[in-house]
Amino acid sequence: MRRLAIAASAAVLLLGSLAACGDSDEKSGGDAGGKKKVSLTLNWVPYGEHAPFYYGIKKGFYEAEGIELTVKPGGGSGKTLQAVAQDQTDFGWSDTPPLLKAVATGMKVKSVGVFLQKGPTSIEFLADKNITKLSDLKGKTVGGTPGDALYATFPALLKANGMAPTDVKVVNVDAAGKIAALAEGKVDAIMGFFHDQAPTIEAKTGKKTSYLLYADWGMNMLGTGLVANEATLKKDPEMVKAFIRATQKSWAEAAKDIPGATDAMAELADNEPAKEVLVKQLTLAVPLLKLDAGAPGVNDTQAWTETIDLMSKYGDLKDAGSPEKYWDNTFTSKG
Structure with a gap:
């Protein structure tokens, strides 16, 4: 297992041995040589989608904004959202459907x-x-x-394409066991994030993997992004803006330098997949940014409304409300 290696002038990165929720003393507010300590908890253990964060640390994008970034692995978007809500981490990297459900239950994120x-x-x-x-x-x-959004909306995906729920046999599988179930032939297919799991499946089985995206079959929902506690947004808006600027730059530059981004992750992260898997994962993730429509992380109201409507209709989202209930668009730079 690699030990974390980073120059003294770069931002500090902690991974591997840290618990997903972390300790409160790892949150922002401390001063490290004039830089503010900021923590980010991922949605899962590190995989290729996360390489831009490591790239931003390696290239000094966070340091340039006065930030010393600590990145922590997660155990699913639900747990990451809990860590944000409980003020155990400054930012979370979370899938959007679980965020909607979290806000609906009263989480101040x-x-x-x-x-x-x-x-x-x-x-x-x-x-x-x-x-x-x-x-x-x-x-x-x-x-x-x-319990996850893929499972909840799968019947709607079938219905939207002229199929009945009885046309397919759904087998309940723990999130951590889905890849093994597919590789071992216990199921014909699995629900999952194609850019993460498909390269992993290919590496484990030596067989080519294919996929059908919900988005290509009438069920597009916003994916992963940054979340914060509402108190953080009010208490330290300048830090939030600085962190988002650095993250936007990290993603924009990583999209143009996938080998460099995955090299940075391979150097700085413990427990990451093999290099060739990282490259495939990030390569598949970059088109999902829709960079032709603007800077990374800049959203429009229509996309939020579509996601909310789908979750309200098929994902048991109660009292859905408008996008502003879930999303604060005042912090992202449009580039």
């Missing part, structure tokens, strides 16, 4: 910008299954995890 604007939710399968369209799933078994 808000998105300050979704980066993966085309949702990565998908149905994944080995290419030799010859599945090319949703109707090819008829008679197949699909592994999913109860």
Whole structure:
């Protein structure tokens, strides 16, 4: 396992041995040689999507904004949101549907910008299954995890494409066991994030993996982005703006230098996938940014409204409300 290596002038990065929620003394507010200590908890253990954060540290983008960044692994978006709500981390990297549910339950958290604007939710399968369209799933078994947004909206995905829930057998699988279930042939396909899991499946099985994106079949929901506690947004808006500026630059530059970004992650992160997997994961993630429409993390109201409507109709989101209930758009620079 690699030990963290970073020059004395760069931002400090802590990963691996840190618990997902961390300790309160790792939050912002401390002073490190004139830089503010800021913590970010990921949605999961490090994979290629997270490489831009390491790239930003390596290149000094956070340091240039006066930030010493600590990055911590997560255990799912739900746990990351809890850490943000409980003031155990300054920022979280969370999927948007769980954020909507968290706010609906009273958590005082808000998105300050979704980066993966085309949702990565998908149905994944080995290419030799010859599945090319949703109707090819008829008679197949699909592994999913109860409680997540993919599972909740899968029946709607079928209905939107002229299929009935009975056309497919859904098998309940723990989130951590989905890849193994597919690799071992216990299911024909799984619900998951294609840019993360497909390269991992290929590395483990040596077989080509294919996928059908919900977004390409009428069910686009915003993906992962930055969330913060409402108190943080009010208490330290300048720090929030500085952190987001550095993160936007990190993503914009990483998108142009995928080898450099994954090299930075391979150097700085413990427990990351093999380098070739990292490259594939980040390569698949970059188009989801929709950079042709603007700077990373800059959203529009329509995309939020569509996601809220889908979660309200199919994901048991109560008293949905408007995008402003979940998203504060005053912190992101439009570039």
